[in-house]
Amino acid sequence: MNILNLNRGASFKVKRVTLPRETGKRLADMGFTSGTEGVIVRSALLGDPIQIKILGYNISIRKSEAAGIIVEIPPEEKNPPRGEDI
Amino acid sequence: MSTKRTISIGLAGNPNTGKTTLFNAITGLHQKTGNYPGVTVEKKEGRRIYSGVEFIVYDLPGTYSLTAYSMDEIVTRDFILEDKPDVIIDTLDSTNPERNLYLCLQFQELGIPVIGALNITDQAEKMGIYIDENRLSGLLGIPMIKTVGANGSGIEKLLDAVIQIVDSRKTPRRSIFYGNEMETEVSKLISVIESDQIFSKKYPPRWLAIKLLEKDINANQKISAHKENCAIIKQTRESIDFIESHFGADSEVVVSEQRYAYIHGAAAESVRKNTGGNINLSERADIILLNRIIGLPIFLFILWSIFNLTFKLGEYPMGWLESFFTTLASFLSGYLQDGLLKSFVIDGIIGGVGGVFSFVPLIIILFLCISILEDTGYMARAAFIMDKFLHIFGLHGQSFLPMMVGFGCSVPAIMAARTLKNPIDRIITIIVIPFMSCGAKLPVYILLAGAFFPQNSANMVMLIYLIGVTMALLSAILLRKTILKGDPAPFVMELPPYRMPTLRGILWHVTDKTGCYIKKAGTILLAASILIWAMVSFPKPPEDIVNEISKTEIRIVDNVAQAEKELSYSIAGKLGRLIEPAVKPLGFNWKTGIAAITGLAAKEAVVSTLGVLYKVGNEENEESASLREALKNDGGFSPLVAFVLMLFTLIVPPCLAALSTIKAELGWKWLGFTTIYLLTLGWIVCFAVYQIGKLSWPGI
Structure with missing residues (x-):
């Protein structure tokens, strides 16, 4: 499951980032490391880019990169709140 | 007095941590700006005398990490490795300690004394984030001082800590613990690096070892330049292979993961978060400003307001300046005899430069607005809103601002393209900026449209503007598809919390740009x-x-x-x-x-x-x-010729x-390319329009 499979408002826990070197490293530097939790905040007008809250700050990434962030739903939220599709 | 004691400080930190405000608070107005050699990264330095010591503060570019992927990061680490400042002050945003500590710990790894300035603590506490700075200091081995750059609190404590750390002559002993498996590999690499005495003096061995495991391009270049590199290269390959098979991930990502794991451990013991899931003011503002439906209209309204403010309000001082130069010219012409000198002074100097100086009020207002947008944090939202659209044309969300500034004047617009970190994105943006009709092109349009299209001169001018924007976008695609191939930089951008800009910061931006x-x-x-x-x-x-x-x-x-x-x-x-x-x-x-x-x-x-x-x-x-x-x-x-001239x-x-x-x-290469490209394109378009126009409407 990657970030694009999640709805707006959903929480996630990063499993790993499968992106080419520079982008993958950049995301890891920005805090997308395994075990880190985040929330999908919203997407821009045409669904791209996506705003994510992670480590207490907000970051914007494009769909193409978000697709490479493999996540799982944190255990306490197995039933994620129903939000609008992002 | 004997020679004064001086201490050099590199002021670093993530972007949007109030670093510039802190820099201003430390140095006051004793600043000067330049560029780092060879790159267009701005270099600012300032001075402060405090308790008998002269501090020279270098404002380093804002970065999130110290990889070799961005110019800012390379500049920062080269400055530290080559200029060797006595101390690094790392500005930390207290509202977001984990990500900020990630950079701080990399400075520690470079083997230079580091002090953390826990900035914006006032806001952090309002948000319910409390940092026990003594506990954090103890855990990381880095002195932590709470500061609020905006009101200058904590600055003297910070400088006291600087003096203390320099006096104790302690280089950081502690460093991140990367976990047993990785530390074993790091030690192996260090011992290979240290076997060469001269080489290991040049770069901190532990730092170099970790950079090699991070597959850092720049570190690899340093190794390649080193003659006796066989053993190092061999050990690097072995260690990377071991780490990747052990952790099942790329070793550069493993390094980041271990760093964050260490930070999460330290933060768990020293940071108390009581945010209670409340959304803060900044996030509430974004619900409206980044709303999918009204976000774009709001953004367009802000743009429209800025342009109206600039051109409508700016008209008055611009008129004053123009009449000043006219008066000056007629005053001088009374004293000068008809002839060469008079013509030189009136037409050559006053005529030429006066015309350009009268644009100064416009530039001041425009940059005042832009600085406010930048310092409040809205500019990143504008890039967020516009990114998808610009991406279609091979541009980047952050290309938007420089292109908008281009409507005012290409000079600051081209300079504003520095915010683009990827060189290809930046080159494309700069090449297309001239298509954005600048303020100086407007008089030409007004004259010609007024003379030849008196019925709908405003529409004519608008049409030219739109043609310009269209050409900019099409050129961007063309360049991206031909000579400047390569994907636009990944759009990984922080949306910083909204902050109240400081008057001083805004004025500084404005005087800097206008001065240029x-x-x-x-x-x-x-x-x-x-x-x-x-x-x-x-x-x-x-x-x-x-x-x-x-x-x-x-x-x-x-x-x-x-x-x-x-x-x-x-x-x-x-x-x-x-x-x-x-x-x-x-x-x-x-x-x-x-x-x-x-x-x-x-x-x-x-x-x-x-x-x-x-x-x-x-x-x-x-x-x-x-x-x-x-x-x-x-x-x-x-009318046709007039249109073609426009x-x-x-x-x-x-x-x-x-x-x-x-x-x-x-540089010259791109200047040459831009000139030839625009000349060729201009000629072809004008030729086509004139010839087709002449054939279609022989009357005009």
Whole structure:
């Protein structure tokens, strides 16, 4: 499951980032490391880019990169709140 | 007094941590700006004397990490490795300690004393984030001082800590613990690196070892340049293989993961978060400002307001400046005798530079607005909103701001493209900026549209603007698909919390940018307008011809003929004749050709040159009815030619000031490319429009 499979408002826990070197490293530097939790905040007008809250700050990434962030739903939220599709 | 003691400080930190505010709070107004050698990353340094010590503070670029992927990060670490400041002060945003500590710990790894300035603590506490700075200091081995840059609190404590750490002559002993498996590999690498005494003196061995495991390009280059590198390369390969098979992930990502794991551990013991899931004010603002439906209209309204404010409000001081220069010119002309000197001072200096200086109020207002948008954090939202649209054309969300500034003036716009970190994105953005009609092109449009399309002149001007934007977007695609291949940089951008900008910060931005513009106007543009004046004035026709002209023609035709004759003798006139075959297919006669050439100095010069050529009085501007009449009555002009001239003004290379800025930002190669590209494109478009227009509507 990657970030694009999640709805707006959903929480996630990063499993790993499968992106080419520079982008993958950049995301890891920005805090997308395994075990880190985040929330999908919203997407821009045409669904791209996506705003994510992670480590207490907000970051914007494009769909193409978000697709490479493999996540799982944190255990306490197995039933994620129903939000609008992002 | 004996020689003063000095301590050099590198001020670093993530972007949006209030680093600039802290820099201003430490150094006051004792600052100067420059560039790091070879790159267009701004270098600021400031001084402060405190308790008998002179502190020299270098403001380093804001970065999130120290990889070799971005120019800012390379500049920062090269500065630390080569200039070896005594201390690094790392500005930390207390509202977001984990991500900020990630950079801080990398400084510690570089082996230089680090002090953490826990900045914006006031806001963090309002948000319910409390940091036990003593506990954190103890855990990481880095002194932590709470500061609030905006009101200067904590600054003296910070400087005391700097003196203390320098006096104790302690280099950081502690460093991140990467976990047993990785530490074993790190130790192996360190011992190989340390076996070469001279090499290991140059770079901190532990830092180099970790960089090698991170597959850092820059570190690998350092190794390649080193003669005895076989053992190091071999050990690096072995260690990376081990780590990747052990952790099942790329080793550069494993390094980041271990760093964050260490940070999460420290934060768990020293940071208390009581945010209670409440959304803060900033996030509440974004619910409206980034709303999918009304976010874009709000953004467009903000843009519209800025442009109205700039051009409507700026009109008044601009008018004052213009009348000041007119008064100055007429005052001086009373003292100067008719002749070369008078013409030089009035037409060459005041005419050229005065015109450019009158744009200063516009630039001040525009940059005032832009700085406010930037310092509040809205600019990142604008990039968020616009990214998808610009991405279609191979541009980047952050290309938007420089392109918008281009409507004001290309010079600051080209400079504003520095915010783009990926070189390809930046080059494309800079090349297309001239298509955004700058303020100086407007007088040309107004004059021509007013004269030849009196019924719908505003629509005509609007049309030209839209053609410019379309060409910018199409050119961007074209460049991206041909010579500047490669994907736009990944759009990984922080949306920083909204912050109240400080007056000082805003004023600093504005004076900095305006100063740059004034400096250009006073140097390059002065030289250019003198050059063009000389080209128009020299050589004078031989005396007998002048007399002949005045005898035979002046009474009959009026002095237009004389001016024309005189001009045809000058260099500009000869140039005009020379390029006539090239501009004839566009419908221009040689006089229009000259006007187009003088447009190189400054676009508004097209208007004043037309004024000179059609000699209808000295103070020509776009409002002048007489010039309009003169153009309308000229056989060489028609609505079609006027339209083509507007297109030509839009597309052909921008003014010298903009060209010299392109040279400064991208170098000769790209300057040459941009010039040739715009000239070729301009000629082809004008040719096509004129020829098709002539065939389709033979009447106009």
